[in-house]
Amino acid sequence: MSETQNSGQKPEARTIELTVNGVSRRGKAEPRMLLADFLREELDLTGTHVGCEHGVCGACTIICDGAAVRSCLMFAVQAAGTELATVEGLADGETLHPLQQLFSEHRALQCGFCTPGMLMIAIDLVANNESLTEDDIRTGMSAALCRCTGYDGIIKAVAAYAEQIHGKSAHGNGADV
Ligand code: FES
Numbered sequence: 001m002s003e004t005q006n007s008g009q010k011p012e013a014r015t016i017e018l019t020v021n022g023v024s025r026r027g028k029a030e031p032r033m034l035l036a037d038f039l040r041e042e043l044d045l046t047g048t049h050v051g052c053e054h055g056v057c058g059a060c061t062i063i064c065d066g067a068a069v070r071s072c073l074m075f076a077v078q079a080a081g082t083e084l085a086t087v088e089g090l091a092d093g094e095t096l097h098p099l100q101q102l103f104s105e106h107r108a109l110q111c112g113f114c115t116p117g118m119l120m121i122a123i124d125l126v127a128n129n130e131s132l133t134e135d136d137i138r139t140g141m142s143a144a145l146c147r148c149t150g151y152d153g154i155i156k157a158v159a160a161y162a163e164q165i166h167g168k169s170a171h172g173n174g175a176d177v
């Protein structure tokens with residue numbers, strides 16, 4: 001057991017510097033602080049939601065250095081020097097990001113708790129796959145759980161977004177988007 005543990009004191013917080021949604025940010029985190037908690041509590045970016053804290057539900061998903069990650073499975077100290085994208089960076093002022101607009105049009109959310117994670121997973125999925133089938137979208141979006149919508153609206157919104165980005169449309173199982 002370490003001296004710090006013996007003394008009953010919390011480990012010393014470190015200063016973390018990173019880029020979030022294109023802006024340089026810094027905050028304090030003790031070594032075991034989760035990245036999700038750092039974003040919400042230290043940087044006041046509460047759009048990233050925390051559900052299970054076990055890497056299962058996907059609500060906490062953000063993009064770290066170009067890849068979707070569960071921010072409940074990373075320590076804040078591991079994100080030092082990285083570039084993060086969170087749901088707060090999607091809209092341009094009052095103008096929704098195209099994927100947010102499609103979620104609205106396709107009624108892809110109800111309570112909205114899962115939505116930040118769903119959006120970030122979808123953006124990563126579409127950005128990294130030029131040719132997506134409907135099955136691909138269903139498999140990709142299964143990385144997050146929704147207790148409200150039944151998923152049909154979510155799948156339709158993501159398919160429409162993929163069509164906007166890559167210029168093809170999804171047609172059933174196995175067909176290219
Ligand atoms: Fe991170 Fe559920 S809160 S996966």
Ligand code: FES
Pocket residue numbers: 108109110111112113114115145146147148149
């Ligand atoms: Fe409620 Fe997905 S919209 S959990």
